Amino acid sequence: MLGAALALSSAAFFGLNNAVVRRGVLSATILQGMSITVLLGIPVFLFFGLFLGAYAALAEMSVPAYLWMALAGVVHFVIGRYGDYRATRSLGTALSSPVQQLSVLVALALSLTFLGEEITGLKFIGLVLVLMGPTVVLARRARAREQAREKAFEPRYAEGFLWGGISALCFGTSPLFIALGLGAGGSVSDGVAGVIVSYSVAGVVVLAMMIHAGGTAYMRAMDRGASGWFLLATVLVAVSQMLRYMALSVAPVSVVVPIQRLSVVFRLIFAAILNRDTEVFDSIVVLGIIIAVSGAVALSLDTGVAAGFLAFPERIDRFLFTPWF
Numbered sequence: 365m366l367g368a369a370l371a372l373s374s375a376a377f378f379g380l381n382n383a384v385v386r387r388g389v390l391s392a393t394i395l396q397g398m399s400i401t402v403l404l405g406i407p408v409f410l411f412f413g414l415f416l417g418a419y420a421a422l423a424e425m426s427v428p429a430y431l432w433m434a435l436a437g438v439v440h441f442v443i444g445r446y447g448d449y450r451a452t453r454s455l456g457t458a459l460s461s462p463v464q465q466l467s468v469l470v471a472l473a474l475s476l477t478f479l480g481e482e483i484t485g486l487k488f489i490g491l492v493l494v495l496m497g498p499t500v501v502l503a504r505r506a507r508a509r510e511q512a513r514e515k516a517f518e519p520r521y522a523e524g525f526l527w528g529g530i531s532a533l534c535f536g537t538s539p540l541f542i543a544l545g546l547g548a549g550g551s552v553s554d555g556v557a558g559v560i561v562s563y564s565v566a567g568v569v570v571l572a573m574m575i576h577a578g579g580t581a582y583m584r585a586m587d588r589g590a591s592g593w594f595l596l597a598t599v600l601v602a603v604s605q606m607l608r609y610m611a612l613s614v615a616p617v618s619v620v621v622p623i624q625r626l627s628v629v630f631r632l633i634f635a636a637i638l639n640r641d642t643e644v645f646d647s648i649v650v651l652g653i654i655i656a657v658s659g660a661v662a663l664s665l666d667t668g669v670a671a672g673f674l675a676f677p678e679r680i681d682r683f684l685f686t687p688w689f
Contacts, residue, residue, distance in 0.1 A: 366615070367614045367620060370608075370611035370614070371607070371608070371611040371623035373607050374608040374611060375623060375624045375630060377603050377604035378600075378601070378604040378624070378627040378630070378631075379627045379628070379629070379630020379631040379632075379634055381601045382452065382457050382627075382631045382635070383634035383635045383638045384593050384596050384600060384634075384638070385401075385449060385452055385597050386452050386456065386635065386639050387590075387593040387638060388593035389449055390453070391587040391590045392586050392587055392590035392591070392594070394449045395446075395570075395573060395574060396583060396590070397449055397594045398442075398445060398570050399571075399573075399574045400594040400595060400597075401445070401594055401601055402563065402566050402567050402570045403567050403570060403571060405563055405601065405602040406560075406567050408598065409560045409602060409606060412556060412606055413557070416552060416556045417551075417556075418556040418557040418560055421553040421556070425557060425558075428545075429558075430545075430561055431545075432541050432545030433545045433561035434562065434565040436538045436558075438565060438566055438569055439537055439541065440534055440535060440562070441570075441605075442569050442570060443534045444531045446531075447527040447531030448460075448527075450527035451524045451527045451528035454520040454527065455519050455520070455524035455525075456519065456639070457632075457639065459519055460524055460528050461628045462656035463524070463525055463529060467531075467534075467535040470533050470535075470537055474536070474540045484687055484688060485683040485684040486662050486684045487662065489662055490658075490661070490662030491659065493655050493658050496655050496656070496659070539612065543612060545558055550614070551614070552610045554613050555611075555612060556606060558609050558613070559609040562609075608620070608624065628656075
């Protein structure tokens with residue numbers, strides 16, 4: 365129950381963060397935004413760590429755990445976040461949402477390879493639905509461009525889908541690294557300690573990139589309005605990621621990941637409130653998002669849990685929940 369509540373809270377904060385980032389990337393570069401959200405996120409986590417026992421957990425972490433968390437930080441907070449920001453700038457929050465659900469396919473492939481996961485009819489249906497979501501959005505790109513011209517926003521599909529796919533690859537991979545770093549029997553303190561390590565290593569990488577781009581002069585050139593949005597995003601994403609790591613420390617990936625898929629719902633709600641003039645909304649785009657999210661949830665559900673909650677005739681039950689191989 366605690367893990368589910370933490371995952372849902374993380375999804376809500378992440379959805380709001382996406383809408384806020386969308387405002388920031390309209391007038392700032394991706395690296396400028398990452399420099400604020402990653403580097404200033406570190407002291408936020410260090411502060412929370414004071415009250416959640418993170419420092420004692422850091423002292424007890426093994427070397428392999430440190431390495432897994434460091435790898436998760438670079439993959440998720442550097443490469444994945446860069447791709448997410450690029451996709452959001454190119455497509456907007458709504459159009460990029462179905463592409464992000466492809467991260468669940470990555471998680472499934474990794475679980476098949478490393479965790480002994482099995483393919484069932486339910487997961488096959490989820491696979492089809494996840495692939496259908498972006499296809500539905502692409503099929504409506506002519507109509508989307510027409511809407512976008514009315515709002516002075518032209519979606520760039522090739523760039524958006526490319527970077528959305530890269531971010532999905534990274535976001536789908538990082539939960540495995542986090543789970544390997546936390547190991548069995550992790551606590552909330554272990555989760556906060558893990559995110560401190562991940563963010564700190566990511567911060568070193570982003571700082572090097574920022575210095576290479578021009579350092580403080582590069583950052584001073586940023587639009588002040590955009591810096592305000594990124595400062596807000598710093599707090600929102602930090603809280604979201606802390607709750608995510610905490611959820612993964614007390615609940616299995618198979619519980620946390622499906623609940624976090626609901627972040628797309630929050631993304632739509634907050635995008636409609638904050639960014640209506642720079643987003644493409646219509647019934648087909650929303651349908652594509654619903655299809656992709658439904659598939660992501662089907663892929664992420666634990667087969668045993670799903671079989672316990674869903675009652676079907678024997679033939680259907682066998683098709684949905686019996687391993688195919």
